[in-house]
């Protein structure tokens with residue numbers, strides 16, 4: 001899968017941070033109970049159908065898990081939602097707007113972000129530099145467009161506001177003490193925290209996490225989960241793709257099961273765990 005950073009789009013750039021309850025941003029917009037709606041998505045690669053009519057909704061403020069046996073279409077669905085891939089047909093709606101086929105950064109600027117692995121070249125930069133990078137570029141775009149008298153004061157104000165927000169987010173994730181550490185020297189778990197911290201800087205309403213616990217030791221996994229639950233309690237919405245069934249069942253209140261590119265069933269963990277079709281799909285799915 002290609003991992004690229006959400007870039008910049010000056011027209012779409014989110015406004016600077018406001019006064020969310022965690023002081024991490026303006027906080028989620030609560031205009032709809034289901035910010036993400038996926039309708040009849042299809043995607044084939046040559047003769048292989050990866051997603052075959054997937055439809056589901058994600059409730060605002062929920063921690064929703066997307067599971068399924070190997071090859072069920074989870075990653076492809078994730079990539080279709082976040083703009084990494086364009087569907088052959090079907091729609092993705094976010095906060096009432098059709099975002100199907102938009103670029104990842106355009107979708108991110110609308111408030112739905114996925115975490116991105118820290119690219120190898122960013123390993124030579126410190127945690128703080130990594131944090132400053134993405135949002136700074138957005139503001140830089142704006143500056144580039146408006147070289148007018150008086151703009152310098154604006155930029156200085158934006159820069160200091162950004163820095164303040166960066167420290168708030170680093171503090172929230174308990175990684176402020178490693179701000180000067182090179183990203184390349186971080187442990188797997190610390191990297192995951194940094195990836196999530198970077199995503200949060202864009203002031204999203206919804207975060208999509210693809211295997212956020214892969215390669216993370218149990219202590220950091222617990223910390224990551226605590227952060228996710230804390231953010232969820234603030235109203236942020238999460239969609240989580242994860243192989244660890246136990247983790248999904250213990251932490252998600254709603255679980256969507258994909259099988260052969262479409263939704264096999266969805267419900268709360270107890271319903272999903274005891275569903276005959278799900279058990280059969282997993283037994284036949286070589287998990």
Ligand SMILES: Nc1ncnc2c1ncn2[C@@H]1O[C@H](COP(=O)(O)OP(=O)(O)OP(=O)(O)O)[C@@H](O)[C@H]1O
Pocket residue numbers: 045048049050051068069070071072073074075076077
């Ligand atoms: N770029 C691609 N080219 C060809 N086939 C692909 C491509 N991406 C996915 N597929 C195929 O589409 C199907 C669904 O794959 P996908 O990775 O979305 O499933 P998944 O549920 O994420 O699987 P896993 O749990 O193994 O990661 C599989 O048969 C896979 O081989």
